[in-house]
Amino acid sequence: MLLRGSNAVGYKAYPDNLIEKFVEKSWENGVDIFRIFDSLNWVKAMEPSINYVRNKTGGIAEAAISYTGDILDPNQTKYNLKYYTQLAKDLENAGAHMIAIKDMAGLLKPYAATELVGALKDTVNIPIHLHTHDTSSLQTATYLKAIEAGVDVVDVALGGLSGLTSQPNFNAVVEMMKFQDRAHDFDMSTLNQFSNFWEDTREMYTLLNLD
Numbered sequence: 286m287l288l289r290g291s292n293a294v295g296y297k298a299y300p301d302n303l304i305e306k307f308v309e310k311s312w313e314n315g316v317d318i319f320r321i322f323d324s325l326n327w328v329k330a331m332e333p334s335i336n337y338v339r340n341k342t343g344g345i346a347e348a349a350i351s352y353t354g355d356i357l358d359p360n361q362t363k364y365n366l367k368y369y370t371q372l373a374k375d376l377e378n379a380g381a382h383m384i385a386i387k388d389m390a391g392l393l394k395p396y397a398a399t400e401l402v403g404a405l406k407d408t409v410n411i412p413i414h415l416h417t418h419d420t421s422s423l424q425t426a427t428y429l430k431a432i433e434a435g436v437d438v439v440d441v442a443l444g445g446l447s448g449l450t451s452q453p454n455f456n457a458v459v460e461m462m463k464f465q466d467r468a469h470d471f472d473m474s475t476l477n478q479f480s481n482f483w484e485d486t487r488e489m490y491t492l493l494n495l496d
Contacts, residue, residue: 286311286316286318286319286320287320287322288308288319288320288321288322288334289322289323289324290321290322290323290327290330290331290333290334291304291323291330291333291334293307294307298330301333304333304334304337305333305337305341308334308337308338308341308342309337309341309342312338312341312342312343312344316344317342317343317344317345318344318345318347319334319338319342319344319345319346319347320347320349320385320387320416321334321335321338321346321347321348321349321381322348322349322350322351322385322387323351324351325351326350326351326372328372328375328376328379331348331376331379332379332380334346335348335376335379335380335381336379336380339380339382345382345383346380346381346382346383347381347382347383347384347385347414348376348379348381348383348384348385349384349385349386349387349416350369350372350373350376350384350385350386350387351387351389352369352386352387352388352389352392352393352401353390353392354392355392355394355397356369356397356400356401357394357396357397357400366400366401366404369401369404369405370404370405370408373405373408373409374408374409377409377410377411381411382411382412383411383412383413383414383437383438384405384409384411384412384413384414385413385414385415385416386401386402386405386413386414386415386416386417387416388415388416388417388418388424388427389417389418390418390420391417391418391419391420391421391423391424392421393415393417393424393427394423394427395423395426395427395429395430396430397427398415398427398428398430398431398434398436399430399431399433399434401434402415402430402431402434402435402436403434403435406434406435412437412438413435413436413437413438414436414437414438414439414440415427415428415431415436415438415439415440416439416440416452417440417452417453418450418451418452419447419448419449419450419451419452419453419454420449420450422448424452424453425453425454425457425458425461428441428453428458428461429461432462432467439453439458440452441453441454441455441458442454442455443455443456443476443479443480443483444456444457444476444477444480444484445479445480445481445482445483445484445485445486445487446480446483446484446487455476455480456473456476456477456480459471459473459476460473
């Protein structure tokens with residue numbers, strides 16, 4: 286689940302004891318991975334949730350870095366590589382089991398992904414998970430460079446549900462990685478069947494499509 290730190294799944298700050306109980310109940314009802322983030326990357330707002338996941342559940346506390354800007358642009362002096370590596374180290378020290386790069390606007394470009402993932406892998410000793418939205422239609426290439434740089438996990442969506450504000454195309458990523466060292470074995474025929482099913486289903490809701 287996506288957990289907005291002190292905001293839980295709402296849009297205002299809640300008391301710590303409410304967040305604690307919410308995490309416990311979420312775990313009891315089947316949530317086992319908690320992706321914890323703060324829109325301003327404020328570690329202090331994430332620390333209580335990380336602690337509750339670690340101490341009150343058997344789940345995984347995946348602390349997320351909200352990505353913005355362009356680390357390859359020398360004119361951007363705040364959201365640079367040093368900013369993100371220090372943030373990742375702070376989250377690891379806060380107890381995170383994993384670090385997620387949360388690229389919610391599809392801003393992370395392919396060569397920036399090479400630099401960022403490589404630097405994070407050198408900085409922390411926990412897995413790196415890349416989540417992006419394909420808003421820019423560039424993110425499959427970003428995944429390729431991130432995978433080459435050693436990212437541990439990427440988020441995808443079946444072809445019929447991918448693109449735009451969804452995740453990059455699962456089917457395309459599988460084909461992209463075929464015969465490469467880090468490829469996983471998937472049955473493309475089955476993936477395509479699932480994709481076709483959801484593409485047909487999606488057409489039934491065209492008038493409600495908010496992409």
